[in-house]
Structures are given as structure tokens and as C-alpha cells.
Amino acid sequence: MTPKGRFAPSPTGRMHLGNVFSALLSWLSAKSKGGKWLLRIEDIDPQRSRQQYANLLMDDLQWLGLQWDGEPVYQSQRSHIYEEHFERLRAQGLTYPCYCSRADLLATQAPHGNDARTVYSGTCRSLPSQPDRPAATRLMAPNQTIAFTDGHYGQHSVSLAQQVGDFIIRRKDGAWAYQLAVVVDDALMGITEVVRGRDLLLSSPQQMYVAQLLGYTPPQFIHLPLLLNTDGQRLSKRDRSLDMATLRQRHTASDIMGHLAHLAGLQPSPTPITAHELIPLFSWNRVPLNDIRHPTCTTHTASPPAP
Numbered sequence: 001m002t003p004k005g006r007f008a009p010s011p012t013g014r015m016h017l018g019n020v021f022s023a024l025l026s027w028l029s030a031k032s033k034g035g036k037w038l039l040r041i042e043d044i045d046p047q048r049s050r051q052q053y054a055n056l057l058m059d060d061l062q063w064l065g066l067q068w069d070g071e072p073v074y075q076s077q078r079s080h081i082y083e084e085h086f087e088r089l090r091a092q093g094l095t096y097p098c099y100c101s102r103a104d105l106l107a108t109q110a111p112h113g114n115d116a117r118t119v120y121s122g123t124c125r126s127l128p129s130q131p132d133r134p135a136a137t138r139l140m141a142p143n144q145t146i147a148f149t150d151g152h153y154g155q156h157s158v159s160l161a162q163q164v165g166d167f168i169i170r171r172k173d174g175a176w177a178y179q180l181a182v183v184v185d186d187a188l189m190g191i192t193e194v195v196r197g198r199d200l201l202l203s204s205p206q207q208m209y210v211a212q213l214l215g216y217t218p219p220q221f222i223h224l225p226l227l228l229n230t231d232g233q234r235l236s237k238r239d240r241s242l243d244m245a246t247l248r249q250r251h252t253a254s255d256i257m258g259h260l261a262h263l264a265g266l267q268p269s270p271t272p273i274t275a276h277e278l279i280p281l282f283s284w285n286r287v288p289l290n291d292i293r294h295p296t297c298t299t300h301t302a303s304p305p306a307p
């Protein structure tokens with residue numbers, strides 16, 4: 001079976017260096033095995049997603065030399081597919097309407113910040129259903145421990161009921177939740193490995209559980225250290241000096257690839273290099289486990305200083 005990786009950005013802003021780091025390493029992981037690398041635009045949240053950002057991120061990926069295989073998949077066009085899978089979960093009697101107002105607003109987004117989550121108390125689990133009231137839908141977390149081996153961070157064991165809790169699979173406004181859509185798409189796109197930031201490490205058991213209920217084999221999960229800004233926070237779209245608009249004005253694609261390859265432990269110095277030239281240098285053994293602090297100052301240059 002051909003290995004298949006994917007990059008699944010949310011088009012809610014211009015890509016920044018942290019997104020490019022994930023894109024590069026998932027591309028290298030797939031390409032170094034002779035695999036395919038698919039692009040999925042995660043635009044399920046109509047309030048935050050913009051086609052203009054999807055266009056920019058595809059232009060940025062091509063400029064960087066990170067070409068995806070096949071046509072990009074847009075989550076916004078797959079509502080009927082999520083609906084059908086949602087009904088399959090509902091038919092198993094494992095879901096319930098939730099009238100609580102918090103958290104569901106965030107449910108379409110992948111969790112951020114070390115996957116920080118509060119375990120839902122289960123308030124609505126035993127409430128009678130109130131058909132006229134808008135409700136989110138939660139999937140019940142069973143008393144089951146999911147053990148898995150992350151391709152980079154090793155073994156993990158997570159109790160779904162105690163550490164995850166009942167989680168939202170459809171928002172109150174009808175939007176599909178990330179945790180449902182990601183599982184359905186990874187399965188139907190035939191993804192064999194998911195490479196992404198380690199802030200999503202604890203989403204993996206949730207996704208494995210949903211896959212199990214739907215009868216799908218989960219992909220292998222391989223998580224990456226995060227790029228942090230000087231305050232020790234995960235780089236975000238707010239760190240403007242490291243977004244692709246600024247980076248493209250100041251650096252070549254090879255500068256950026258060389259710099260990221262150095263941070264990823266793939267070369268001893270940030271010498272400019274193309275994405276293709278990195279394929280034979282790639283090995284997960286070289287990639288650090290600790291998060292990587294990165295200066296966001298505007299004077300930073302990705303190239304080594306001139307001799």
C-alpha cells in the first residue's frame with residue numbers, strides 16, 4: 001500500500017513558520033517513503049474560513065516547493081458525508097443533545113495550546129431531549145483506555161471517560177466538529193500517517209475511538225515539537241514577522257527550507273536547500289522532541305551571515 005500523508009490547514013489566516021514546519025515534515029515523511037501527500041482545506045467553520053486564505057496557502061506551498069498530490073479536498077463540500085457518518089454514530093445510541101453554551105463554539109477548531117481541555121461534566125447526558133431547543137451533539141466517552149504508540153513521542157495511554165469526556169461532534173449552529181470531520185476524511189482519503197503539531201497529541205485517542213465506532217482503521221499518528229515564540233507560546237497567526245507574507249518578502253524558499261531543516265535536526269547549519277534535496281536527509285530520529293523556541297524579531301535572517 002502506498003503511504004499517504006496529508007496536510008490539513010484551516011484557512012483562517014496566512015500560514016506562519018509553524019504551519020510551514022508541519023507541512024514540510026509531513027511532506028518529507030511521506031515523500032521519503034515514496035508516498036503521496038494530500039492537501040485538505042479544513043474550512044468547516046464558515047465563520048472563520050476564507051477562500052482567499054486557502055488560495056494564499058496553496059500559492060505559498062507551491063512557492064516553497066511542497067506540491068501536493070491530486071486535487072485539494074475542501075471540507076465545506078463534504079457536509080453530506082459528515083451527515084451520513086453522524087447518523088451512523090447516532091444510530092448506535094452513543095450521542096445526546098447538549099444545550100450547554102460553552103465549548104461548542106470551539107468544537108470546529110482543532111484544540112490549541114497543549115491540547116488543553118476541560119472534561120465535560122455530563123450535565124446534559126441525562127436530560128430529556130427538548131426538540132425545540134437548539135442543541136450541540138455530544139458523543140459519549142466510554143470507560144475505555146486507548147493505548148497507542150505515537151511515531152515520534154512513543155507510547156501513550158488515555159482514559160476516554162476520565163481524560164477526554166463526552167465530546168462535541170456537531171455544533172449547536174449545525175457546523176460539523178473537527179473531531180468528527182477529521183476522522184471521516186482521514187479514513188475516506190486513505191491517509192496512512194498523520195503528521196501534525198504535538199498540541200494535537202491528545203486528540204489522537206478521541207479520533208481513534210471515533211474511527212473504531214465507524215469501523216475504520218486509524219492512521220499512524222506522528223506528532224511534532226512546536227515552534228514557540230520568545231514568550232514560550234506556540235507560534236500563531238499573530239506572530240506577523242513569521243507569517244508567509246513577511247517571509248516571502250525577505251527570504252527565498254531555499255532559505256526558509258534550510259532554516260527549518262536545521263531546526264528539525266536535518267542539517268547542521270541553516271544552509272539554503274530545496275525541499276526535494278531534503279528527502280534523502282530526512283529521518284524521524286533526527287527530529288527533536290523538545291519544543292523549539294524561535295525568535296520573532298523583525299531583523300532575523302534565515303540565511304547564515306555572509307562570510
Ligand code: GLU
Nearest residue numbers: 008009010042110182196
Ligand atoms: N485544521 C487543523 C489545524 O489547522 C489540522 C488538524 C490536524 O492536522 O489534524 O490545526
